Amino acid sequence: MSYPHVVIVGGGFGGLRAAKTLRGRPVRVTMLDRHNYHLFQPLLYQVATATLSPGDIAAPIRWIVRHASNVRVLLGDASSMDVEQRCVRLADGATVPYDFVIVATGASHAYFGREEWAEHAPGLKTLEDALEVRRRVLLAFERAEREADPARRAELLTFVLVGGGPTGVELAGTLAEIARQTLRDEFRAIDTRQARIVLVEAGPTILPSFPGTLRDAARRALRRLGIEVRENTRVTQIDAHGVDVGASGAGGASGAGGANGAGGASGAGEAGVAGGASRITAGTVLWAAGVAASPLVATLGVPLDKAGRAMVTPDLSVPGHPDVFVVGDAAFLLDEQGQPYPGVAQTAMQQAEHAARMILRRLEGQPSLPFHYRDLGSMAIVGRGAAIADIGRLHMAGFPAWLAWLFLHIFMLIGFRNRLVVMLEWAVAFMTFQRSVRLITYQK
Amino acid sequence: MSYPHVVIVGGGFGGLRAAKTLRGRPVRVTMLDRHNYHLFQPLLYQVATATLSPGDIAAPIRWIVRHASNVRVLLGDASSMDVEQRCVRLADGATVPYDFVIVATGASHAYFGREEWAEHAPGLKTLEDALEVRRRVLLAFERAEREADPARRAELLTFVLVGGGPTGVELAGTLAEIARQTLRDEFRAIDTRQARIVLVEAGPTILPSFPGTLRDAARRALRRLGIEVRENTRVTQIDAHGVDVGASGAGGASGAGGANGAGGASGAGEAGVAGGASRITAGTVLWAAGVAASPLVATLGVPLDKAGRAMVTPDLSVPGHPDVFVVGDAAFLLDEQGQPYPGVAQTAMQQAEHAARMILRRLEGQPSLPFHYRDLGSMAIVGRGAAIADIGRLHMAGFPAWLAWLFLHIFMLIGFRNRLVVMLEWAVAFMTFQRSVRLITYQK
Numbered sequence: 001m002s003y004p005h006v007v008i009v010g011g012g013f014g015g016l017r018a019a020k021t022l023r024g025r026p027v028r029v030t031m032l033d034r035h036n037y038h039l040f041q042p043l044l045y046q047v048a049t050a051t052l053s054p055g056d057i058a059a060p061i062r063w064i065v066r067h068a069s070n071v072r073v074l075l076g077d078a079s080s081m082d083v084e085q086r087c088v089r090l091a092d093g094a095t096v097p098y099d100f101v102i103v104a105t106g107a108s109h110a111y112f113g114r115e116e117w118a119e120h121a122p123g124l125k126t127l128e129d130a131l132e133v134r135r136r137v138l139l140a141f142e143r144a145e146r147e148a149d150p151a152r153r154a155e156l157l158t159f160v161l162v163g164g165g166p167t168g169v170e171l172a173g174t175l176a177e178i179a180r181q182t183l184r185d186e187f188r189a190i191d192t193r194q195a196r197i198v199l200v201e202a203g204p205t206i207l208p209s210f211p212g213t214l215r216d217a218a219r220r221a222l223r224r225l226g227i228e229v230r231e232n233t234r235v236t237q238i239d240a241h242g243v244d245v246g247a248s249g250a251g252g253a254s255g256a257g258g259a260n261g262a263g264g265a266s267g268a269g270e271a272g273v274a275g276g277a278s279r280i281t282a283g284t285v286l287w288a289a290g291v292a293a294s295p296l297v298a299t300l301g302v303p304l305d306k307a308g309r310a311m312v313t314p315d316l317s318v319p320g321h322p323d324v325f326v327v328g329d330a331a332f333l334l335d336e337q338g339q340p341y342p343g344v345a346q347t348a349m350q351q352a353e354h355a356a357r358m359i360l361r362r363l364e365g366q367p368s369l370p371f372h373y374r375d376l377g378s379m380a381i382v383g384r385g386a387a388i389a390d391i392g393r394l395h396m397a398g399f400p401a402w403l404a405w406l407f408l409h410i411f412m413l414i415g416f417r418n419r420l421v422v423m424l425e426w427a428v429a430f431m432t433f434q435r436s437v438r439l440i441t442y443q444k
Numbered sequence: 445m446s447y448p449h450v451v452i453v454g455g456g457f458g459g460l461r462a463a464k465t466l467r468g469r470p471v472r473v474t475m476l477d478r479h480n481y482h483l484f485q486p487l488l489y490q491v492a493t494a495t496l497s498p499g500d501i502a503a504p505i506r507w508i509v510r511h512a513s514n515v516r517v518l519l520g521d522a523s524s525m526d527v528e529q530r531c532v533r534l535a536d537g538a539t540v541p542y543d544f545v546i547v548a549t550g551a552s553h554a555y556f557g558r559e560e561w562a563e564h565a566p567g568l569k570t571l572e573d574a575l576e577v578r579r580r581v582l583l584a585f586e587r588a589e590r591e592a593d594p595a596r597r598a599e600l601l602t603f604v605l606v607g608g609g610p611t612g613v614e615l616a617g618t619l620a621e622i623a624r625q626t627l628r629d630e631f632r633a634i635d636t637r638q639a640r641i642v643l644v645e646a647g648p649t650i651l652p653s654f655p656g657t658l659r660d661a662a663r664r665a666l667r668r669l670g671i672e673v674r675e676n677t678r679v680t681q682i683d684a685h686g687v688d689v690g691a692s693g694a695g696g697a698s699g700a701g702g703a704n705g706a707g708g709a710s711g712a713g714e715a716g717v718a719g720g721a722s723r724i725t726a727g728t729v730l731w732a733a734g735v736a737a738s739p740l741v742a743t744l745g746v747p748l749d750k751a752g753r754a755m756v757t758p759d760l761s762v763p764g765h766p767d768v769f770v771v772g773d774a775a776f777l778l779d780e781q782g783q784p785y786p787g788v789a790q791t792a793m794q795q796a797e798h799a800a801r802m803i804l805r806r807l808e809g810q811p812s813l814p815f816h817y818r819d820l821g822s823m824a825i826v827g828r829g830a831a832i833a834d835i836g837r838l839h840m841a842g843f844p845a846w847l848a849w850l851f852l853h854i855f856m857l858i859g860f861r862n863r864l865v866v867m868l869e870w871a872v873a874f875m876t877f878q879r880s881v882r883l884i885t886y887q888k
Binding site for chain 1: 479480481497498499500502504506507510511516517518519520538571572582583586589590627629630631632633860861862864865868869872876878880881882883884885
């Protein structure tokens with residue numbers, strides 16, 4: 001008789017960790033992903049801002065697990081889970097039966113019911129997203145160079161980032177460097193240094209998961225870069241020519257709400273809109289505001305939270321189906337303090353390892369155990385040579401945190417070649433201010 | 445009064461050389477291209493075969509000419525030339541008036557009236573083409589891994605390259621290395637080393653522009669790699685499952701024709717088709733067979749050759765319009781021996797420089813001079829560690845030619861960063877057999 005079959009859906013941080021945990025153990029493993037590569041998402045914003053190439057932050061899943069002889073890799077698009085028949089259904093009609101399954105399909109960006117915004121404000125979750133963001137940013141400068149109307153030119157040179165988490169902050173910092181340094185000698189009709197960059201956050205603060213002192217350091221660093229930071233500011237409308245914003249709480253919707261009264265209307269290029277709201281005219285709007293679990297999770301038929309994540313039991317299996325595990329951004333679970341786990345790679349990796357271990361324990365007839373998270377800290381880049389890091393009791397800001405960020409990310413990248421090339425690209429970018437991959441390719 | 449305005453259409457090898465020649469001279473220059481980057485086409489096949497990233501062989505045109513203060517760069521798609529009104533019309537309706545124009549728009553692949561073949565046999569002229577070829581090649585292996593039917597699996601593992609010029613030969617050699625080395629440990633259901641690679645050439649020989657001894661060396665090198673080389677073999681039909689071929693001359697159409705009778709039907713996976721023709725069942729067909737000048741050339745209203753190139757006068761201007769120059773693959777001119785110039789980067793660069801000089805002479809009131817080509821030789825890669833080089837009286841084959849090829853191409857690449865990264869990628873690929881950028885992205 002053959003070994004039990006474990007299917008891992010998703011080749012992200014969680015899926016790969018699960019495969020690694022099961023390598024060489026008495027199970028047959030199938031790793032299923034709709035892409036042939038693993039993507040190192042923490043550096044995706046650098047592809048979007050033309051510092052890195054897609055190939056620098058991605059590696060073929062087959063190559064990563066090539067030495068794991070009990071792991072096979074299938075390229076396939078999982079469209080639904082059949083937990084009764086115990087199989088994964090693919091978009092092309094094929095089915096992949098399992099004895100155990102680990103759903104590690106992550107999240108994609110979400111517009112909270114305003115899906116029409118997607119066209120005007122692309123998010124940043126896939127390589128294709130990153131190339132689209134890159135295309136829009138570079139095209140904005142090209143169009144401004146050809147534009148004779150000063151108002152329209154100012155619009156083209158305004159960039160709004162919606163969402164003040166690490167992605168929004170990192171995008172803002174890099175955009176500022178591109179406008180102020182990288183491009184400044186290359187245009188004849190415009191001064192790229194005049195570009196306006198606005199970071200809009202609906203909640204009371206950017207980088208809410210970081211301690212207050214580090215948030216203050218980040219805010220100062222962003223302002224030094226000439227970035228307008230608007231907290232307590234909710235986006236109420238996005239169209240082809242900009243965004244409408246209002247003070248959080250005033251507009252209604254949700255929120256950590258209206259604590260400051262000064263979020264409102266001022267500044268160049270803005271016009272008052274009804275009810276204390278104002279308008280930011282902008283040629284480019286990027287979305288870094290919200291995520292929802294991948295649609296596959298909904299097909300499990302188990303209770304979901306409002307972001308579409310499966311409510312899992314403490315051992316990460318779903319209620320009533322001890323053979324089905326959900327991990328990372330696809331899962332919702334509260335820790336001992338009643339707090340959700342952070343939506344970062346560490347959570348996905350630790351949960352995936354736990355799920356894989358629980359499968360092995362089950363096969364050995366042992367009871368399963370609850371998941372415990374070990375907080376390894378978090379970091380964010382705030383611009384050239386500046387970052388913040390929150391690692392246990394150690395709070396760092398500025399250059400030391402930036403160095404720590406660089407080394408950690410180089411270390412975590414998969415593959416010797418990628419580490420080497422990314423180090424090289426960063427060195428070139430830091431020394432010359434150049435962005436190596438400023439290519440406008442593919443139009444979606 | 446301001447200086448005369450020279451418009452250069454196309455930022456390829458020719459366009460950049462023209463801009464360089466005109467830098468700092470008493471003219472205003474506008475460089476117009478529909479891409480924001482210059483593409484180093486000789487290495488495009490390495491993007492298609494996952495060795496290099498798009499960013500490694502492309503550089504922003506703006507950045508390249510940033511120090512030429514009399515050159516401005518416009519991103520725009522030239523759709524027609526109006527030689528009476530003396531302006532270039534763009535696809536978005538704008539016009540760019542000129543005093544002199546240099547048309548350096550190159551060529552794209554052509555299917556000689558069989559445009560329906562494009563869908564089944566993509567060519568290789570743009571970055572988008574290269575990513576599409578990469579996608580098809582990598583997907584073929586992925587699909588074969590999931591295919592249960594042995595006949596369909598063999599079809600998926602068969603690759604046909606149409607055209608035995610440098611591009612076809614280089615693609616064939618790299619595909620062989622990918623199948624026999626790069627992928628061999630990563631698949632569980634298929635043996636990638638069984639992949640069949642067929643190089644089909646309608647003329648009597650592959651690499652017809654090279655001397656006979658070098659062609660023989662190339663043929664031997666390809667056969668050592670397990671590549672089937674089919675000369676005197678004309679493709680008569682291409683569909684989703686393969687190609688029909690016949691002996692050249694037999695099928696009629698054109699050709700250097702039917703000198704050998706042994707081109708015909710044999711080999712596994714082939715079935716006799718009417719009239720001595722045969723069929724090669726193949727999941728992937730790639731087109732490296734023919735080019736035609738860019739469509740802009742036809743709007744000049746001057747006589748064209750059958751590949752759509754403008755018939756130019758000896759000084760490279762078009763008849764009746766001494767202010768309009770056409771260079772490189774967009775132009776047709778015979779040399780003193782009545783031979784056409786080779787369709788290589790050297791021709792484009794030397795002609796562009798000549799055209800720019802003629803404009804400067806005209807402005808100084810001097811008569812124009814006929815173009816003379818200086819042959820700097822040619823080279824082609826035939827596989828890992830093997831190449832051929834024909835440089836004046838020096839004929840090299842094998843490893844020395846391969847080294848010469850590497851150094852020349854590193855040297856010709858634009859930008860320090862690109863040189864460094866490409867050297868690094870080649871070193872990693874040579875030492876490990878790995879292809880760094882095996883990403884299946886965008887579907888066209």
